[in-house]
Amino acid sequence: xxxxxxxxxxxxxxxxxxxxxxxxxxxxxxxxxxxxxxxxxxxxxxxxxxxxxxxxxxxxxxxxxxxxxxxxxxxxxxxxxxxxxxxxxxxxxxxxxxxxxxxxxxxxxxxxxxxxxxxxxxxxxxxxxxxxxxxxxxxxxxxxxx
Amino acid sequence: xxxxxxxxxxxxxxxxxxxxxxxxxxxxxxxxxxxxxxxxxxxxxxxxxxxxxxxxxxxxxxxxxxxxxxxxxxxxxxxxxxxxxxxxxxxxxxxxxxxxxxxxxxxxxxxxxxxxxxxxxxxxxxxxxxxxxxxxxxxxxxxxxx
DNA sequence: TTTCCTTGGGAACACCGATGCGCATCGAAA
DNA sequence: TTTCGATGCGCATCGGTGTTCCCAAGGAAA
Numbered sequence: 001x002x003x004x005x006x007x008x009x010x011x012x013x014x015x016x017x018x019x020x021x022x023x024x025x026x027x028x029x030x031x032x033x034x035x036x037x038x039x040x041x042x043x044x045x046x047x048x049x050x051x052x053x054x055x056x057x058x059x060x061x062x063x064x065x066x067x068x069x070x071x072x073x074x075x076x077x078x079x080x081x082x083x084x085x086x087x088x089x090x091x092x093x094x095x096x097x098x099x100x101x102x103x104x105x106x107x108x109x110x111x112x113x114x115x116x117x118x119x120x121x122x123x124x125x126x127x128x129x130x131x132x133x134x135x136x137x138x139x140x141x142x143x144x145x146x
Numbered sequence: 147x148x149x150x151x152x153x154x155x156x157x158x159x160x161x162x163x164x165x166x167x168x169x170x171x172x173x174x175x176x177x178x179x180x181x182x183x184x185x186x187x188x189x190x191x192x193x194x195x196x197x198x199x200x201x202x203x204x205x206x207x208x209x210x211x212x213x214x215x216x217x218x219x220x221x222x223x224x225x226x227x228x229x230x231x232x233x234x235x236x237x238x239x240x241x242x243x244x245x246x247x248x249x250x251x252x253x254x255x256x257x258x259x260x261x262x263x264x265x266x267x268x269x270x271x272x273x274x275x276x277x278x279x280x281x282x283x284x285x286x287x288x289x290x291x292x
Numbered sequence: 293t294t295t296c297c298t299t300g301g302g303a304a305c306a307c308c309g310a311t312g313c314g315c316a317t318c319g320a321a322a
Numbered sequence: 323t324t325t326c327g328a329t330g331c332g333c334a335t336c337g338g339t340g341t342t343c344c345c346a347a348g349g350a351a352a
Contacts, residue, residue, distance in 0.1 A: 009198075009200060009204050012197065012198035012200075013197055013198055013200050013204075013205075014197060015195055015196070015197060016196045016197045016198045017195060017196040019338090019339065019340085020339075020340070020341095021339085029300075029301095030300065030301050030302080031301090031302095031339090031340090032300075032301065032302075032303095032340095032341085032342085033299075033300050033301070035340070035341075036299085036300085036341095036342095039341090041204075045201055045203075046200065046201050046203060046204040047198045047199070047200060047201070047204065048198075048199040048200065048201055049161055049163060049198070049199045050161070050162045050163040050196055050197070050198055050199065051158065051159055051160060051161060051162045051196070051197070051199060052155075052158035052159055052162045052193045052194075052195070052196055053193070053194040053195045053196065053197060054155060054158075054159050054192065054193060054194065055191055055192050055193070055194055057191075057192060058155050058159075058187075058192040058193065059159075064242060066242075066244075066251065083288060086288065087288075087289075087290075092290075093290060093292045094287070094288075094290055094292065095287070095288040095290065096210060096212075096284040096285075096286070096287050096288065097284065097285045097286040097287075097288070098212075098282055098283070098284055098285060099282070099283045099284070099285055100282055100283070105212065105282070105284070136244055136245070136246055136251070137244070137245045137246070138242040138243065138244055138245070138251070139242075139243045139244065139245055140242070140243040141240070141241070141242050141243075142229060142232065142233075142240075142241040142242065142243070143233075144233075144238075144239060144240055144241065146239045146240065165307090165308065165309085166308075166309070166310095167308085175331080175332095176331065176332050176333080177308085177309090177332090178309095178310085178311085178331080178332065178333075178334095179330075179331055179332070181308095181309065181310075182310090182311090182330085182331090183330095185310085293352100294351100294352085295350100295351085295352080296349100296350085296351080296352100297348100297349090297350085297351100298347105298348085298349085298350100299346105299347090299348085299349105300345105300346085300347080300348100301344105301345090301346080301347100302343105302344090302345090302346100303342100303343085303344090304341100304342090304343075304344105305340105305341085305342080305343090306339100306340090306341080306342095307338105307339085307340075307341090308337105308338090308339080308340085309336105309337090309338080309339085310335100310336085310337085310338090311334100311335085311336085311337105312333105312334090312335085312336105313332105313333085313334085313335105314331105314332095314333090315330105315331085315332090315333105316329105316330090316331080316332100317328100317329085317330085317331095318327105318328090318329080318330105319326105319327090319328090319329100320325100320326085320327085320328105321324100321325085321326085321327100322323100322324085322325085322326100
């Protein structure tokens with residue numbers, strides 16, 4: 001894990017479609033050496049895989065909603081059940097255990113062919129151990145290169 | 147844009163490293179047809195590109211912080227300058243214009259070789275038009291398949 | 293200095309992406 | 323019903339690229 005590996009990771013984290021030759025050029029290596037580095041990074045588990053970047057349209061023109069969740073209590077079992085149920089919930093794209101007022105902060109993606117009203121009623125309220133849900137609506141999500 | 151295209155998008159959104167043959171199998175198409183579909187989706191702009199999924203370690207073992215931002219005012223120019231400055235801020239991985247109390251919600255990634263104290267002081271406070279920053283710390287981010 | 297080990301470069305091979313062709317299917321028009 | 327045109331599939335082919343050799347160069351240890 002040296003400077004070149006860092007460059008490779010930075011590059012592939014942004015755009016992975018390039019050939020070994022192109023990658024080698026950008027990091028100052030021959031195609032074969034660049035290729036070998038990438039394979040090593042994959043074996044080491046630093047590169048987990050590859051996926052397509054999809055347009056908003058391809059993702060169903062989602063709007064983003066943040067939901068602060070307070071559980072009925074903070075017992076280990078309660079939190080564990082809640083988290084396990086979350087993992088099976090497609091609409092929740094991120095979940096964070098939080099300090100402060102509420103217990104969890106969820107990032108929910110609402111596809112345009114769905115509605116938050118339905119998700120709130122049928123999905124989020126149905127999660128086990130939920131005491132209170134506070135919704136923050138986004139007006140617009142800024143484009144990020146991330 | 148039919149059922150097969152949806153399957154392809156769903157598949158490539160999760161894992162894009164497979165060959166046309168493997169992709170064709172999963173969506174019920176010959177390799178050449180699957181390949182042609184993918185190229186069309188790329189041309190249509192539904193598939194924007196490809197990137198590597200990086201491990202937490204490869205991303206610098208970041209911890210996540212949410213920051214609610216209130217601007218000095220909500221004039222067009224103020225918001226625009228703030229947003230432009232945001233775009234040049236690497237640590238801010240997401241930014242949402244919000245309804246409710248504060249104006250923006252930022253998701254900030256703090257690499258373990260950095261500190262939130264520094265980012266707060268040198269990066270976030272330095273953004274133009276900022277009136278108030280309220281930080282919510284995450285204790286733990288749940289693993290998501292997203 | 294010698295040896296070992298790591299890492300890069302070059303070349304050969306195999307595989308897969310890319311594309312042209314023929315054919316089947318479907319819908320529209322007469 | 324028949325015909326025409328368009329669309330999209332599968333097959334076959336070709337070339338580019340991934341993959342894997344081997345060898346050389348450089349650095350560390352003895």
